[in-house]
Amino acid sequence: MRKVFILSILSVVIVFGFAKRNYLNGRVKSGLTKPVNCKNCDIEFNEKNSIHILATKNSSLHSPIKKEIGIRKYLKNKSLVPLKDGEGYTIDKMPYSYPFLTAKTISFIEALGMEFKTACELSHLRCRPFIITSALRTKETVNKLQKINPNAIKESTHLYGCTFDIAWSRFGYGNDPDQEMLDLLIPCLKNMQKKRKCRIKFEMNQSCFHITALQ
Secondary structure (H helix, E strand, O other), X not given: OHHHHHHHXXXXXXXXXXXXXXXXXXXXXXXXXXXXXXXXXXXHOEOOHHHHHHHOOOOOOOOOOOOHHHHHHHHHOOOOEEOOOEOOEEEOOOOOOXXXXXXXXXXXXXXXXXXXXXXXXXXXXOOOOEEEEEOEOOHHHHHHHHHHOOOXXXXXXXXXXXXXXXXXXXXXXXXXXXXXXXXXXXXXXXXXXHOOOEEEEEEOOOOEEEEEEOO
16 A cells, blocks of 8 residues: 555656646746847937948948859968957858858957947856857848848948948847846947947847948
């Protein structure tokens, strides 16, 4: 009788354990993680595409690249530089763009990354790097993107190697929302904008900051 009672208890524990795990997995999969709030970002970062276009006029990439094969030429003459993970930031997969930017844009990202990391340290928080979700585009990738994204425009500043996007809804290598990290990143972006180092457009639907570094 005692053995039956113990086995019954163990069965309940095991069933409860599976149910709890499935419930937690369901919360993650169904997106019930608390979302982040980018308060006033639509007001603070509202520079239109025409302003971003003007910011590209001094780019070392003087004209858009038609196809991927054309990138080699600009890498060879160093008009473009590879974009890699750095202090305070990491690079996401880019199905519709390439991890290359102008040297001045890379320097801007490095400065922003260091400022963000320092802000985390001063706040005694472990730095979860911001995520760069897109960079250089070619005419070919812009055309492909337009077919699936109604917000994509033909005259994209991504064509000039000095524009990139940063996710505001997720941070770190786990890609999770993080309000604390977002609250630290926003002042860093404002500071760069105030110093006239960049142009920034908050994109709600794309969950990103669209940033063009002044050349």
